[in-house]
Amino acid sequence: MKIFSVDFVRPLLLFCSLLAIAGVTAHQITYSRSWHKPLDVVVYPINADSSLETHNYIKSLDDSSFVEIDDWLAKEAARHEVSISRPTHTRLGKEVKSVPPDLPTNGGVIRTVLWGLQLRYWVFRNTPDDASNLRRVRVFVAYQQGEDDKPLAHSVGLQQGLIGVVHAFGLPEQNAQNNIVIAHELLHTVGASDKYNFYGAPEFPIGYANPLRVPLYPQRYAEIMAGKIPTSSYSSYMATSLKSVRINDLTAQEIAWIED
Numbered sequence: 001m002k003i004f005s006v007d008f009v010r011p012l013l014l015f016c017s018l019l020a021i022a023g024v025t026a027h028q029i030t031y032s033r034s035w036h037k038p039l040d041v042v043v044y045p046i047n048a049d050s051s052l053e054t055h056n057y058i059k060s061l062d063d064s065s066f067v068e069i070d071d072w073l074a075k076e077a078a079r080h081e082v083s084i085s086r087p088t089h090t091r092l093g094k095e096v097k098s099v100p101p102d103l104p105t106n107g108g109v110i111r112t113v114l115w116g117l118q119l120r121y122w123v124f125r126n127t128p129d130d131a132s133n134l135r136r137v138r139v140f141v142a143y144q145q146g147e148d149d150k151p152l153a154h155s156v157g158l159q160q161g162l163i164g165v166v167h168a169f170g171l172p173e174q175n176a177q178n179n180i181v182i183a184h185e186l187l188h189t190v191g192a193s194d195k196y197n198f199y200g201a202p203e204f205p206i207g208y209a210n211p212l213r214v215p216l217y218p219q220r221y222a223e224i225m226a227g228k229i230p231t232s233s234y235s236s237y238m239a240t241s242l243k244s245v246r247i248n249d250l251t252a253q254e255i256a257w258i259e260d
């Protein structure tokens with residue numbers, strides 16, 4: 001007697017897979033935000049333009065290239081009186097020989113959701129080790145030399161799957177700024193939201209490192225989820241290193257460092 005037809009089994013398998021993904025995702029979100037021990041962060045470099053320059057740049061990277069991120073998060077955690085002294089442990093992973101799927105530029109909700117699933121499948125296929133991902137963030141950094149006046153593709157950080165995709169210049173003089181972008185996407189994976197407006201300017205008050213500063217302008221620091229230092233209500237400039245970036249109270253609440 002045939003109980004299950006193929007037509008019935010396929011959707012059932014898909015449903016079970018989605019249920020399993022949802023279960024893993026829920027655990028990842030809980031563990032990654034508990035902050036009782038350092039969160040593992042692995043940066044997987046990708047030679048996105050297949051150039052010799054980018055190849056040489058990637059060869060120059062090691063764990064110390066990202067220690068600035070861990071040091072900065074430790075300093076910010078202390079400022080917010082979080083009990084953990086080192087919230088993250090960031091290190092360099094193996095090079096990945098594939099590029100992640102492009103984020104749809106004019107996608108609606110459905111296209112973006114499908115892209116999210118496609119990205120998670122790509123990450124599943126291309127993570128070059130089999131360590132547990134329950135408490136670690138995987139940041140895939142697509143390094144390239146770039147073209148004049150052509151902006152890089154948008155970087156993203158997803159809480160679902162604890163995944164970051166960063167598009168960065170493979171140039172030594174960009175190291176400090178690359179670490180800002182990696183830190184920004186890393187914080188997205190643990191719940192932080194963007195705090196800039198449609199024009200890319202920091203939103204007041206949520207995108208200001210110190211919205212209570214007197215006088216308000218110029219601000220001394222950029223807020224990490226806004227990225228720019230406001231000099232007036234209509235002008236701001238990019239932070240050049242994490243030394244001039246802070247985590248404000250709202251972001252600290254979003255990443256479960258402090259209570260609401």
Ligand SMILES: [Zn+2]
Pocket residue numbers: 184188193194
């Ligand atoms: Zn963002």
